[in-house]
Amino acid sequence: MGRQLLLEHIAVPGIETFEVYRKMGGYASVEKALKTMTPDQVTEQVKNSGLRGRGGAGFPAGMKWSFLDRKSDKPRYLVCNADESEPGTFKDRYLMEKIPHLLVEGMITSSYALGAKTSYIYIRGEYMYVLQILEKAIREAYAAGFLGKNILGTDYSLDLYVHPGAGAYICGEETALLESLEGKRGNPRLKPPFPAIAGLYASPTVVNNVETIAAVVPIVNLGGDEYAKVGVGKSTGTKLISASGHINKPGVYEIEMGLPVEEFIYSDQYCGGIWKGRKLKAVVAGGSSVPILPAELILKTAKGEPRLMTYESLADGGFTSGTMLGSGGFIVMDETTCIVRNLWTFARFYHHESCGQCSPCREGTGWMEKVLHRIEHGHGQMSDIDLLVDVAKKIEGNTICPLGDAAAWPVASAIRHFREEFEYHVKYPEKVKNPKHFEIEPFVSSKQLVMV
Amino acid sequence: MATEKETIQFSDSALSKAKEIIGRYPEGKQKSALLPLLHLAQSEFDGWLSPAVMDYVASLLQIKPIEVYEVATFYTMFNLEPVGNHLLEVCRTGPCWLRGAEDIVKRIEQKLNIKVGETTADGKFTLKTVECLGSCGTAPMLQCGATFFENLSEESVEVLIEKLAKQKRSSYLRPTEINVG
Numbered sequence: 001m002g003r004q005l006l007l008e009h010i011a012v013p014g015i016e017t018f019e020v021y022r023k024m025g026g027y028a029s030v031e032k033a034l035k036t037m038t039p040d041q042v043t044e045q046v047k048n049s050g051l052r053g054r055g056g057a058g059f060p061a062g063m064k065w066s067f068l069d070r071k072s073d074k075p076r077y078l079v080c081n082a083d084e085s086e087p088g089t090f091k092d093r094y095l096m097e098k099i100p101h102l103l104v105e106g107m108i109t110s111s112y113a114l115g116a117k118t119s120y121i122y123i124r125g126e127y128m129y130v131l132q133i134l135e136k137a138i139r140e141a142y143a144a145g146f147l148g149k150n151i152l153g154t155d156y157s158l159d160l161y162v163h164p165g166a167g168a169y170i171c172g173e174e175t176a177l178l179e180s181l182e183g184k185r186g187n188p189r190l191k192p193p194f195p196a197i198a199g200l201y202a203s204p205t206v207v208n209n210v211e212t213i214a215a216v217v218p219i220v221n222l223g224g225d226e227y228a229k230v231g232v233g234k235s236t237g238t239k240l241i242s243a244s245g246h247i248n249k250p251g252v253y254e255i256e257m258g259l260p261v262e263e264f265i266y267s268d269q270y271c272g273g274i275w276k277g278r279k280l281k282a283v284v285a286g287g288s289s290v291p292i293l294p295a296e297l298i299l300k301t302a303k304g305e306p307r308l309m310t311y312e313s314l315a316d317g318g319f320t321s322g323t324m325l326g327s328g329g330f331i332v333m334d335e336t337t338c339i340v341r342n343l344w345t346f347a348r349f350y351h352h353e354s355c356g357q358c359s360p361c362r363e364g365t366g367w368m369e370k371v372l373h374r375i376e377h378g379h380g381q382m383s384d385i386d387l388l389v390d391v392a393k394k395i396e397g398n399t400i401c402p403l404g405d406a407a408a409w410p411v412a413s414a415i416r417h418f419r420e421e422f423e424y425h426v427k428y429p430e431k432v433k434n435p436k437h438f439e440i441e442p443f444v445s446s447k448q449l450v451m452v
Numbered sequence: 453m454a455t456e457k458e459t460i461q462f463s464d465s466a467l468s469k470a471k472e473i474i475g476r477y478p479e480g481k482q483k484s485a486l487l488p489l490l491h492l493a494q495s496e497f498d499g500w501l502s503p504a505v506m507d508y509v510a511s512l513l514q515i516k517p518i519e520v521y522e523v524a525t526f527y528t529m530f531n532l533e534p535v536g537n538h539l540l541e542v543c544r545t546g547p548c549w550l551r552g553a554e555d556i557v558k559r560i561e562q563k564l565n566i567k568v569g570e571t572t573a574d575g576k577f578t579l580k581t582v583e584c585l586g587s588c589g590t591a592p593m594l595q596c597g598a599t600f601f602e603n604l605s606e607e608s609v610e611v612l613i614e615k616l617a618k619q620k621r622s623s624y625l626r627p628t629e630i631n632v633g
Contacts, residue, residue, distance in 0.1 A: 129626075
């Protein structure tokens with residue numbers, strides 16, 4: 001097992017309580033930051049660490065912090081994005097449920113760096129029981145003097161609240177999240193202005209993912225340069241990976257960036273290999289939005305180099321033969337999986353979650369769902385396959401927020417890598433009538449036959 | 453409707469909770485409390501939001517009723533029609549589908565003799581399918597009120613239904629202790 005910077009103490013009994021968390025060295029980053037560092041020095045450490053946003057986009061966190069308008073006379077806000085809803089992603093829930101004080105600690109240290117006096121954790125409404133775990137942790141932190149007025153006897157005061165969403169994937173997009181936090185529909189805003197200038201209540205605001213904020217704790221404790229020594233190149237530190245699908249050991253794993261994908265899938269320390277002794281067919285490596293890759297391309301790049309768990313290695317080859325680390329939602333499919341049916345569930349998801357603001361996304365996601373439904377159920381035509389490619393292309397890049405892209409990429413990539421399987425559904429409608437068609441008789445690509 | 457409106461009122465504890473929630477947001481930004489208050493209202497009034505309940509929430513926040521309606525209709529967790537005592541929400545997205553969510557839905561439909569979207573005649577259960585609930589590593593799963601039931605099998609979901617049938621309405625705010633192994 002590699003180095004654990006976030007989950008090191010996750011198995012300690014009682015770690016969800018303030019007492020045990022503190023005994024294990026918790027809240028040291030708050031003491032260090034508030035008593036020995038200026039807010040700008042904390043931001044400097046985050047910059048040095050090379051930490052990139054863990055929600056999916058991978059934007060450098062320190063840079064995002066430095067964009068915050070510090071000259072404005074309006075109050076500044078830190079808002080934690082705990083609206084985890086990307087299919088395949090459940091790492092933030094795990095962290096908040098098992099070690100809630102890590103997030104609370106990260107929120108205090110980060111709020112200090114940004115000069116926020118009030119901060120919010122926006123958590124998806126379905127995680128209501130996790131909200132209660134966080135609220136308990138916050139109450140304990142107040143009681144211990146880590147929240148409220150004059151924290152640890154310093155001039156710094158902070159109030160922290162948890163705010164529930166109510167079932168809308170779109171609220172994971174930061175401007176939709178802010179709209180929602182203001183009590184409105186979750187419609188993304190046009191940018192600019194960016195939240196760093198005009199965010200919550202039109203005030204300067206930073207929105208960061210749960211894991212990003214948690215990572216600030218080891219960054220402050222170790223120093224940004226030390227943190228940056230973990231990982232490879234511009235993929236510094238550790239990453240929480242949510243592993244799901246057809247593997248022996250689904251769950252959340254903290255990996256050092258740079259771990260080979262093959263080791264992650266097959267090692268007993270991580271996924272433990274493919275279930276039921278079956279073969280690997282495909283992986284969606286970073287949440288449902290990122291391009292799906294067939295087994296041979298997820299294990300090795302097109303150049304034949306071992307694929308690593310880093311932003312750069314997973315993206316090697318662009319969208320032609322690569323994918324993205326995204327949120328770290330690692331969905332594994334065995335040889336019996338129908339790629340078309342899996343894609344149909346994704347398309348249905350994006351159709352359901354489109355906020356309806358932009359026509360290409362509102363209409364296009366529905367068309368893709370319908371066309372995929374008819375192909376999967378044996379009513380498709382050969383021209384439907386290119387129709388899907390065409391619709392995806394017309395959504396991509398033509399919407400206010402990235403949900404449109406997120407809906408288009410899975411469709412485009414599935415057809416790019418598994419076109420034969422779509423054609424099979426059109427050619428042999430009788431064979432796909434049973435929803436479990438490839439469990440009965442796995443699909444064999446003619447290309448693979450040639451290769452063998 | 454007018455007479456119904458007069459009877460809509462939070463319990464004392466819910467009302468003080470609502471005031472505490474409103475206090476979390478800056479002066480003049482009380483509309484921010486809308487989603488938490490709608491959750492509270494749904495839990496107070498039998499698991500759904502009638503127009504009268506939404507009007508009541510609007511009055512608490514001193515906003516127009518339309519501001520509540522437009523929000524309540526946007527977010528899928530708010531039920532705008534009555535639901536059974538136990539709303540079974542089965543995740544159907546990719547990762548859950550890979551681990552057999554379709555079989556779970558089918559088994560529930562057979563057991564309760566209803567289809568997705570329907571409520572049993574005795575008003576005990578409503579069955580819905582929902583999108584990813586962030587429980588992909590413990591798939592297949594369903595949510596009932598504030599509780600996640602994970603690593604389900606066709607057998608365990610039957611046991612779950614039998615246990616829930618003996619319980620009062622599932623809470624939207626507090627998880628239950630039912631264990632289906």
